[in-house]
Structure formats: C-alpha cells, structure tokens
Amino acid sequence: MRPLRLKAIAVKEALQILRDPISLVIALLMPFMQMILLGYGINLDVRNLPTCVFDREASQDSQALLKHFQASPYFRIVETPSTYRDVIRALDGGACRLAIVIPPDFSQRIADSGGSAVQALTDASDDNTANIAIGYAQAVVGAYAAEATAGAAARAGLSTGPLQPVAVQSRVWFNEDLESRNFIIPGVVALVMALVGAQLASLTVSREWERGTMELLVSTPVTPMELMLGKLAPYFLVGLLDAAFCLCFAVFWFKVPFRGDLLVLFLTTSLFLVVVLGIGYLISVAIRSQLGASQIGLLVTMLPTVLLSGMAFPIDQMPKAVQLVCTFVPARYYIAILKAVFLKGSGLLELWRPVAALLAYAAVIGFFAARAFKKRLE
Amino acid sequence: MTSVAVAAEGLTKRFGDFVAVDGIDFTVAAGEIVGFLGPNGAGKSTTIRMLCGLLRPSAGRGLVAGIDVAADPEAVRQHIGYMSQKFSLYNDLTVIENLRFFGGIYQVPRASLPERLAFAISMAGLEGREERLVSTLAGGWKQRLALGCAILHRPPILFLDEPTSGVDPQSRRRFWDLIHSLAADGVAVLVSTHYMDEAEYCDRVALINRGKLIDMASPAEFKRTNLGGELFLVECRPLGAAIARLQDTPHLLDVAAFGNSLHVLVEDSAYDSESLTALLRQGGVEVSLAHTIAPSVEDVFVRMIGRTGGPH
Structure with a gap:
C-alpha cells in the first residue's frame, strides 16, 4: 500500500x-x-380521510355526531349527500373513502339503548386504511354515545359514575401520537x-x-x-x-x-x-x-x-x-x-x-x- | 547483452482458434527505436499489449528489462511507459491534474515532482495550458500530453501503440523529434504505426503481417533487400488504361497507383524509361514523365504485404 x-x-x-x-x-x-x-x-397514518355523511335524521343529535366527526383529525367531510345513490356514487368515484350513514331514528336509538347504530361504508380497496378508518369511526361514535348518555343521565338526575356505554375498543391500529x-x-x-x-x-x-x-x-x-x-x-x-x-x-x-x-x-x-x-x-x-x-x-x-x-x-x-x-x-x-x-x-x-x-x-x-x-x- | 531492453521469444497469442500473434522473435536495444509496421489486425497492438503485461501470452515469452512479463507483470510495469492506441488519459481532468495523477501512481518522489512536471509540460509544449481540461485540447496536444504522462517516471522502455494516428503532419513531425531525443538519452522505444513515412524515422522496422514477423531491418536495408527490382515513377493518363496495359507484361513485377501517377516495379534491367514509355504509348496511353526513383518503405510494404497475403 x-x-x-x-x-x-x-x-x-x-x-x-x-x-x-x-x-x-x-x-x-x-x-x-x-x-x-x-x-x-x-405514511401509514390515516389522517384527513375524505368522508361523506348522509344524515337521514337531520336532528340536533345527528348534527352533534357530525360535529364530532368534523373535529376529528382523521376525517375530512367532503360531501353531505342526500340520497343513498349519491353516497354510492361518491364512494365509487373515489370522492370519499368512508361514508357515514346516520339512520332516521338515530335520536330514538340513543335515548333507548344508549347505544347507536350508525352505518359506515368504506372503500376497502386499500384494506389497511379501511380497517383503520373503521376503528377510528367506531371510536368517534363511541365517544359521542358516551357523552350523550352521560348528558341524558345528568338530565335525569342520575349519578353517572364510571359508567361507560358501548364503546368499541378494537383500535388495533391506534397509534398514540399518530x-x-x-x-x-x-x-x-x-x-x-x-x-x-x-x-x-x-x-x-x-x-x-x-x-x-x-x-x-x-x-x-x-x-x-x-x-x-x-x-x-x-x-x-x-x-x-x-x-x-x-x-x-x-x-x-x-x-x-x-x-x-x-x-x-x-x-x-x-x-x-x-x-x-x-x-x-x-x-x-x-x-x-x-x-x-x-x-x-x-x-x-x-x-x-x-x-x-x-x-x-x-x-x-x-x-x-x-x-x-x-x-x-x-x-x-x-x-x-x-x-x-x-x-x-x-x-x-x-x-x-x-x-x-x-x-x-x-x-x-x-x-x-x-x-x-x-x-x-x- | 545488457543493452537488450526488450526481447520476444516465440511470442504467441491465440484468441480461440484465431492466432493473432504467431511466434514472433525480436529484440529492442537500449536507445533504439523499433517501428512495427503492418496492416490493421496484423498483431501489432496485441504484441505490445503482451509486452506491457496487459494480455497473457499463449506461448513463448517476453522479456522486458530482463523480467519475464508473464511471470511478474507488476515488476515490468515500473520500467515501462505505455501509450495505448486509443487515447486513455482523463478527459475530465486538466493537463496538470493528469500529470499529477500519473506522477502519484508512479510514485515520483515529492522532491523531484515539480521538476518532472515542468519537463513533461515543456516537452509537450503545453506551457500555459496546464489548467485546460484535456477534453478541450486538439489531437496533437493530447498525444504529446499522453507521452508526457508515460515518461514522467523516466522509464527506460517505452511502448507506443500508434501514437500519431489522427494527428496532423506537423504534430507528427514534432512527436517524432521527441521520440528521437528520448532515444538519444538511452530509452528503448517500440512504436507501432501505419504511417509508412514514419518508418523512415526508426532505427529498425519490423514488418508484421497475419501475426508473423515478415522481416526486420533498418529502413535502408529493408528497402534494398525486399524490393527485388527497379522502381519507376510514371506520370501518365488515363491511369486505368495504363494499369491494364502493364498487367501481365513479361518482366514486370508490380503496378500501383500513387495519387495521379504510377509506381511500376520491373525486374532489374528489364526496362529503362524509354522502353517503358514506348510500351505504354503502344497502348494509347499519354506519358508525360517516366524515370527511376528510390523506393520508399511504403513501396516495399505494399509489395511484401501483397506477397504474404492481405489482412485477415
């Protein structure tokens, strides 16, 4: 050398x-x-997922749920169609990846069971994102339901305590600091x-x-x-x-x-x-x-x-x-x-x-x- | 014989079935310039590459500075300077950067480097062009720089493979002056060329055809012994009719067109200018000039290649 x-x-x-x-x-x-x-x-995070909401009830309660979705960093509401056909068109055309359908008897169901039945339609051509989106959507609805039930209980003069209504915990993909x-x-x-x-x-x-x-x-x-x-x-x-x-x-x-x-x-x-x-x-x-x-x-x-x-x-x-x-x-x-x-x-x-x-x-x-x-x- | 710088002994190179170099023997003495002549593909480059240790001989051996090239190519490399047929300096480096690179590669001591660099630059006539990118230099400058890089470490033996191809006549002339001054200092030079006029600058020429060494002699001797007849220069027209007339004539050895005149080789004393002129006029050729000339190496070369078979 x-x-x-x-x-x-x-x-x-x-x-x-x-x-x-x-x-x-x-x-x-x-x-x-x-x-x-x-x-x-x-980027494996799901954020600002284009979402459309078909609110079939258009009540104070359903609007409150919508606000929860709007406040979430994971969803961005891009459309509010007024028919099922529009929902399907938005999903098919790729305008949104997730569609939330609020049933006409949403308030009634919350009041009755404290639970809620909200339909979520996802575009699972990317199954990873779809899974995560469903998890987040369940979390948002769960959080709203908890709040609603607590509010109702308070109005009824009941002590709520640690009572947690139906809250789906299947957040496999949840990443604490996102x-x-x-x-x-x-x-x-x-x-x-x-x-x-x-x-x-x-x-x-x-x-x-x-x-x-x-x-x-x-x-x-x-x-x-x-x-x-x-x-x-x-x-x-x-x-x-x-x-x-x-x-x-x-x-x-x-x-x-x-x-x-x-x-x-x-x-x-x-x-x-x-x-x-x-x-x-x-x-x-x-x-x-x-x-x-x-x-x-x-x-x-x-x-x-x-x-x-x-x-x-x-x-x-x-x-x-x-x-x-x-x-x-x-x-x-x-x-x-x-x-x-x-x-x-x-x-x-x-x-x-x-x-x-x-x-x-x-x-x-x-x-x-x-x-x-x-x-x-x- | 300490003065033998390069010796080839039955040097042979085969590429598959093709014999590129076929049992060549020759020597180059210190201070001698030996020119390799031969058509393209004759085996000139292959022979030089074997002697530089770039190709392994298939048979025979090459001794360079007394060292067997095949056995210890690295030891040989310190003693040689090589200019390849294709320009192979770094085009994206400047003149001085190329020289410094080869100075480093050949481990020219730091103390003597400035003096050697200055010598190479002045020898190549590149003063004032030190910072020019090599890619911007004209052919003649590039060749001289390549020579400068090859002699930076003062090798006693130089292998130059068609160093002047594609260079203008004036630069070629200057290049040969450099080679002569190196040889005068005792450097053995083996140079291949396809310019026949350059053969006259060599101490000895080696004619190579189809991988074989046909003859090796001084240019004068080479011409004297190999022509085998008398050479006439004939200016006439039309050339085609003249060539047709001279072919198959008794005692007439060869006819070749050189520009717009003919070189006619006849058996010794078979013809003189008058009889040759008369012969042509019989064929309806207009002859303006016919006289004997001293043959050039090219005349001999063309004759000998014709005799030993054309290029592969």
Whole structure:
C-alpha cells in the first residue's frame, strides 16, 4: 500500500465526482429527493380521510355526531349527500373513502339503548386504511354515545359514575401520537445510504472501462487494493456527508426524536457504508458499462431495502421463508440499529447483534471486492 | 547483452482458434527505436499489449528489462511507459491534474515532482495550458500530453501503440523529434504505426503481417533487400488504361497507383524509361514523365504485404 498512489487515486476520483453531473446528482440531490419523497410518501397514518355523511335524521343529535366527526383529525367531510345513490356514487368515484350513514331514528336509538347504530361504508380497496378508518369511526361514535348518555343521565338526575356505554375498543391500529413517521424515517435514512453508496460506487470502475482509461491504468504498477481503497475513499466521505444531511433532515425537518449517541450512529453508518460501497464496487468491476452497473446497483439495493429490511413492513410478520431471505439483507441490520439509536437511544452493547452482522458483512464483501479486480484486459 | 531492453521469444497469442500473434522473435536495444509496421489486425497492438503485461501470452515469452512479463507483470510495469492506441488519459481532468495523477501512481518522489512536471509540460509544449481540461485540447496536444504522462517516471522502455494516428503532419513531425531525443538519452522505444513515412524515422522496422514477423531491418536495408527490382515513377493518363496495359507484361513485377501517377516495379534491367514509355504509348496511353526513383518503405510494404497475403 503506497500512500502516494492512494492519494493520487483519491484526488483524481474526487475531481471526477465534482465534474460528473450524474455523480453530483446522485451524491447531492438524491438524498434530498429521497428524504422528501419517502418521508412524506410512506405514511401509514390515516389522517384527513375524505368522508361523506348522509344524515337521514337531520336532528340536533345527528348534527352533534357530525360535529364530532368534523373535529376529528382523521376525517375530512367532503360531501353531505342526500340520497343513498349519491353516497354510492361518491364512494365509487373515489370522492370519499368512508361514508357515514346516520339512520332516521338515530335520536330514538340513543335515548333507548344508549347505544347507536350508525352505518359506515368504506372503500376497502386499500384494506389497511379501511380497517383503520373503521376503528377510528367506531371510536368517534363511541365517544359521542358516551357523552350523550352521560348528558341524558345528568338530565335525569342520575349519578353517572364510571359508567361507560358501548364503546368499541378494537383500535388495533391506534397509534398514540399518530406518528408512523418516527418509525419510517430512520429506514429512509438507511435506504438513502444504500442507494447513494451502491450507485456511486457502481460507476467508479465501469467509468474507466467505458471511457477507455482502464487500459492505461492497468499498464501502471497500481495494485488492485490501492485502486479500490483510493477510489472508494472519496465516496466514503460523500456517504458520511449524506448521512449527516439525512440525520439533520430527519431531526430538524421531520422532528423525529433522536435519543441516541452520535458516535454510535457514526460508527454504524461507517460500517454500513463499507458494505454498500463494497457491493457497488463489486458490481462496477463485473459490469463494464456505467448504465448497466448503476441499474443493477439500484436493483440490488432498492428492492431489498424497501421490502425486506423491516423499513415499512415488519420482518417478524413475514412468512418463515421470507424471513430467512431477510437475514441476508444488510440494510435490515442497519435499519434495526437506526431505529434503536433514534427512538430508544440504544448503545453499542445493546446493539451487538446487528453490529456484529454488519461487521461480518463488511468483512466478507471487503474480501471479495479486494480480489474482484484483475489487472488484465481479457 | 545488457543493452537488450526488450526481447520476444516465440511470442504467441491465440484468441480461440484465431492466432493473432504467431511466434514472433525480436529484440529492442537500449536507445533504439523499433517501428512495427503492418496492416490493421496484423498483431501489432496485441504484441505490445503482451509486452506491457496487459494480455497473457499463449506461448513463448517476453522479456522486458530482463523480467519475464508473464511471470511478474507488476515488476515490468515500473520500467515501462505505455501509450495505448486509443487515447486513455482523463478527459475530465486538466493537463496538470493528469500529470499529477500519473506522477502519484508512479510514485515520483515529492522532491523531484515539480521538476518532472515542468519537463513533461515543456516537452509537450503545453506551457500555459496546464489548467485546460484535456477534453478541450486538439489531437496533437493530447498525444504529446499522453507521452508526457508515460515518461514522467523516466522509464527506460517505452511502448507506443500508434501514437500519431489522427494527428496532423506537423504534430507528427514534432512527436517524432521527441521520440528521437528520448532515444538519444538511452530509452528503448517500440512504436507501432501505419504511417509508412514514419518508418523512415526508426532505427529498425519490423514488418508484421497475419501475426508473423515478415522481416526486420533498418529502413535502408529493408528497402534494398525486399524490393527485388527497379522502381519507376510514371506520370501518365488515363491511369486505368495504363494499369491494364502493364498487367501481365513479361518482366514486370508490380503496378500501383500513387495519387495521379504510377509506381511500376520491373525486374532489374528489364526496362529503362524509354522502353517503358514506348510500351505504354503502344497502348494509347499519354506519358508525360517516366524515370527511376528510390523506393520508399511504403513501396516495399505494399509489395511484401501483397506477397504474404492481405489482412485477415
């Protein structure tokens, strides 16, 4: 390992990044775009659900219930149709995702049983949202019923005590502070790191082949190890800068709480960067066109990181076979670490399992990457 | 023989069934310029690439600076400078950035780097263009910069693969002056070219065709021994009728059009200018000039390639 050569390669590579529009876009613009798109795009919360209300009674009571719906952050009343046909048209046309139908004898039912029968029609083409919406709707109606019954009891001079009328508690999806974002954003940070790292590194060797500069480089005494380390050093720095940017974006823009240690975050991020840069470098050595290499780089990082890393979909709820596949996705360990560092403030000791997994990954990929490049033209 | 810088011994390269280089033997001495001549696909580049350690020989061996290239290509690389057929410097870096890069790669010591950089820049005539992006340089500048990068570490052996292709005549001339001054300092130069006039600048030329070394000699010797006849320059018209008339004539070896005149090769003393002119006039050809000329390497080359079979 000669320092003069390492430096020469690193400087050259850095200059090329600065002068290559594609690399600059990947290094600077992609993290920003990904954070914005995925930070806002992947959202499992149900809020402002377009709702229509068909009030068949139009009484004081039914209007009071409506006010409860209006006050809820989960629903946004977009229409108040006056026939069933209009309700169905609104649902079919997608103008609303949930329709509440208040029966003509609503007040009577409340007075009689303290319970209420309100019909809720949902568009279950997205069953997740439909389930959550039904849960929230039941909660709203339940809260209203409780209030109404209590009011009636008070008027009747009865002591209400802890009496709770029918209140449906099946709020499986209820999220206390309504922030699925807090769980998603750390995953997005990992996705950005994986994409940027693998994409940038996938260009580095294929660029030399594509531009014909490899022939001369191979004729020099540079060793494959020097070439790899020199080439990846600037990308490692870019990766750390992007990581810092994503962290600030997550904490200051998306207000994700950061309870952990910056040093732990830095160490684990460095480890993950070694893994993704190594993957990108391996692809770059194997594929001699920049376009081909970056496409494959995208494929092997994007899909597993989004689907199989626990970023949005919990791994322990997947079928056993898929869980086994997930074991081989390096991003899952980094995401587990990020979530724990962000939300739980975990330290290295508590995180030894995923950290050890990443270490193993870095060692294996580093081993192959260092041997992948052969200084021959054949 | 310590002065032998490069030696090829039965050097062979096969790509599948195709024999690109077929048992070539030659040597290049220190301070000598050897020119590789041959049509495209003759095996010139493949031979150079094997000697640089870029391709592994299928048989035979190449000794560069006394080291077997196949056994220890890395050891060879410290001793050589290489200019590939295709321009392969970094177009997105400036002149000085390219030079610094190769200075680092060849581990030119920090103390002597400024002096070497200055030498390479002045040699290539790139003063004042240090900060220009290489992509904005014209062909001749690029070639000289590539040479500058190749000699930054003062290698005793230079491999130049068609260094002047696509470069204007003036720049080519200047480039050859540089090669001569390097050879004068003791650098062994192996250079391939398809410009026949450049062969005259070499100490020895090696004619390669279909992977085989046909002949290797000084340009003068090469012309003397290989032509096998007397060469006439004939200015006449129409050329087509003249060629038709001369073909299949006894004692006449070869006819080739050179611009708007003919080069006619005849057996020694078979014809003189008058008899040749008379022969053509019989065929209704108008002859304005006919006299013997000294053959160029190109004349010999065309003749020998014709004799040993055209390109693959």
